[in-house]
Amino acid sequence: MRINWPQRVVSRFLLMQLVIATGVTVLATGLFLAPLGAQLDDQAMRRALSIAQVTADPRLAATLLASPATPGGPVQAEAERIRRATGAEYVVIMDRRGIRWSHTSLAQIGRTVSTDPSDALAGAEVMEIDSGTLGRSARGKVPLRDLRGRIVGAVSVGIEYDTVRGRLLAAIPGLLAYAGGALALGALAAYLISRRLQRQVHDLAFSDLAGLLAEREAMLHGIREGVVALDARGRVRLINDEAQRLLGVGEEAAGRLLDEVLGPGRTADVLLGRVSGEDLLTVRGPRVLVANRMPTDDGGAVATLRDRTELEQLGRELDSTRGLIDALRAQDHEHANRMHTLLGLLELEMYEEAAEFVTEVAGVHRATAEQFSERVHDPLLAALLVGKATVAAEHAVVLRLAEGTLLPDRLVDPRGLVTVVGNLVDNALDASAGSAGASVEVALFARGREVELRVTDSGPGVPEEQRELIFTEGWSTKELPAHGRRGLGLALVRRLAERQGGSARVAEGAGGGAEFTVVLPEALAGRAAAVRP
DSSP states (O other), X not given: OOOOOOSBHHHHHHHHHHHHHHHHHHHHHHHHHHHHHHHHHHHHHHHHHHHHHHHOOHHHHHHHHHSOOOTXXXXXXXXXXXXXXXXXXXXXXXXXXXXXXXXXSGGGTTSBOSSOOHHHHXXXXXXXXXXXXXXXXXXXXXXXXXXXXXXEEEEEEEEEHHHHHHHHHHHHHHHHHHHHHHHHHHXXXXXXXXXXXXXXXXXXXXXXXXXHHHHHHHHHHHSSSEEEEXXXXXXXXXXXXXXXXXXXXXXXXXXXXXHHHHOSSHHHHHHTTSSOOSSEEXXXXXEEEEEEEEEOTTSOEEEEEEEOHHHHHHHHHHHHHHHHHHHHHHHHHHHHHHHHHHHHHHHTTOXXXXXXXXXXXXXXXXXXXXXXXXXXXXXXXXXXXXXXHHHHHHTTOEEEEOTTOOBOSOBSOHHHHHHHHHHHHHHHHHHHTTSTTOEEEEEEEEETTEEEEEEEESSOOOOGGGTTGGGSTTOOSSOOOTTSOOSOHHHHHHHHHHHTTOEEEEEEOTTSSEEEEEEETTOBSSOOOOBOO
């Protein structure tokens, strides 16, 4: 037979709670009643034994020996007095032959007892429940000794068994009342809890919850955004496949503290809400991520992650393209001035001066290019520095190589170093522009497989309290570029350096500006002698 359970979560929960409460109450009542009868029997037998021990006085033994077994004798009188005082059913005193000297029924005096007294006459104390001439009773038997310790008889005391059973039956209504009260309190607590549960689950049925769970799982693992759910203590409750990919973690992250999973850094600070705002940028490994965080009612939060790596690369390419356009425009402007000068010399028929001017201009341009290519052997990096020198010249900034600069053409990751140099030189040009004697100096030294880069500018420098802050994602003093984000350049510089086991730091330069130093321990392939002044 199939049970038709309620479909609503709250109704089923309430029914299950009531069934459990009723079952527990019945079980507890049964467990209490089961030993109660045995406990009452034991109490009655111990009471009978205590009365028998008090009755078995040596003076009573002397009276037993000195008087006959008669209904009006002193032994019967003393036993009856004790029976009335203690409420016992009977107090029987017997001699060594088992002849009664006292009994509740006077007709039984002088007769042999109905139960075996041998254990008590042998010196043992006996507790038992047995049937005799007066019916079933709880009994205690002890030997009766004279003043010299000799056993002259025995004392048997009985407690009516109906009295013991009556106490048990009398206890049941009260016990049931307590059980009923406990059941009522349990039912009330179950009802209150079910009402709260009803508000929390919005009175949904189990089928609705199962459908929502299936839809949630499909949605979380199907979307192309990372989702991380955290509890109030910062422990990961849920992390979908995309978030695992973006953060570089596995399924074992669930259930652990986010600080332990990600380690200290901006990414953990953003996801845990230590950094507030919308569309916050953070760098995790090689990826640039945009994070948003929404608190939940239970004190936790749900964070979403989007991969902006490709967009940031496009943005940097756009910046590079704009820099190239600026360099071409500068060269075009410089070329136009030279052509105008040459045209004027030709119109003035100053042919020798015109020839000298062309020779000088070509030589200067060739010398500038050769200056970089002779000391920086990597073609990508040399081309970058030549282009930056042209842009610097238009902004009235002198870009030069430091004395002793020499970099062999053995770079393991030329594009990575181009990114580092390009970011640092761009920042240095922006900082130096407009300053007196504006200049930027680039130094590149090779020691074994290690490359040390230093970029020094003549700008205002970086305050000491901000020298670590400037390497944080999102921190910048510049206006937003075309792709809408700043504050990633120096963060990427440090991240690239740290990925190779190196470092990036800033200090005050000799002229008061900023001096950025980047050390890349594994930047060169093979081994070579250190080259440095």
